Amino acid sequence: MQEEITKHSEKIYKTVKNSEHTLGEKVKEIIIEIFIIVFAVTLSIGLHSWSEHKHQQEEVSIFLNNLKNDLKDDVKSLNIEKGGYQESNIGYEKILALTTLQLDSIYKSKGKVNFPIYSHGQVINIGNYEGFKSSGKIGYIEDEKLKQKILNYYQILAPSISEVDKIYNDFLFKCFDKMIENADKSEEQLYSDPKFKKTIEFLVRLGKNNIRVYDQNVKPEAVELIKEIEKELNK
Structure with missing residues (x-):
């Protein structure tokens, strides 16, 4: 999970530094990357909670x-x-x-x-x-x-x-x-x-x-x- 967050954070950084893209394109790509990070973290927390709850009930x-x-x-x-x-x-x-x-x-x-x-x-x-x-x-x-x-x-x-x-x-x-x-x-x-x-x-x-x-x-x-x-x- 940490690797995924790092990877998408690097993409955001590269997008900001990319002079070939317009501001609108940069914002769009950043939003997508942020959404991916939030989704991945939420999914990871959910899966961890589910796994922990399952273990507790066992x-x-x-x-x-x-x-x-x-x-x-x-x-x-x-x-x-x-x-x-x-x-x-x-x-x-x-x-x-x-x-x-x-x-x-x-x-x-x-x-x-x-x-x-x-x-x-x-x-x-x-x-x-x-x-x-x-x-x-x-x-x-x-x-x-x-x-x-x-x-x-x-x-x-x-x-x-x-x-x-x-x-x-x-x-x-x-x-x-x-x-x-x-x-x-x-x-x-x-x-x-x-x-x-x-x-x-x-x-x-x-x-x-x-x-x-x-x-x-x-x-x-x-x-x-x-x-x-x-x-x-x-x-």
Whole structure:
């Protein structure tokens, strides 16, 4: 492009210096050369913008495909974690329902009380999103509604999952601390302790709350986002 501009600029200069042409002919030739330069620059800018836009949208397409796979994995993980909460709650509720006489009977018969342990970790896949966002490419997504849904999912819902799981794990570790504190006592005494039972009761409540957060807040949004992404990719 630079060579073309230089070439036509030289033509303009030669035209101005050409003593054989009249002023009218010079003006006509200069206008033509200027028009060629303007047209070439405009065309070059247009082609560059088109090529850059095409490249950006290819990156968006790859990102959305990866994000769709992440979201499908998220839904599976949410179901697994929900199952973990449900199974743990059943075990905790059985412990809470045990009377002193039932506990006495269990330990006299050399039985054991099963204390469920299910520590909840990272549920939402954020790697692809964080990579695309940190590179400043989120703005490449032209569908504003879709972009806002993605931002809402990863900036509001994903952190909420981590937060409710963290609170649950904190209470689970409070139970472990209580077990360690009472290591010199029998399990029967531990499971009869009102403070220990109250901590378990809170575990059950938190588990039910987290299931609600999974089922009513995060999972429906993940499923809806998958549909929106597929719709965008099929345009």
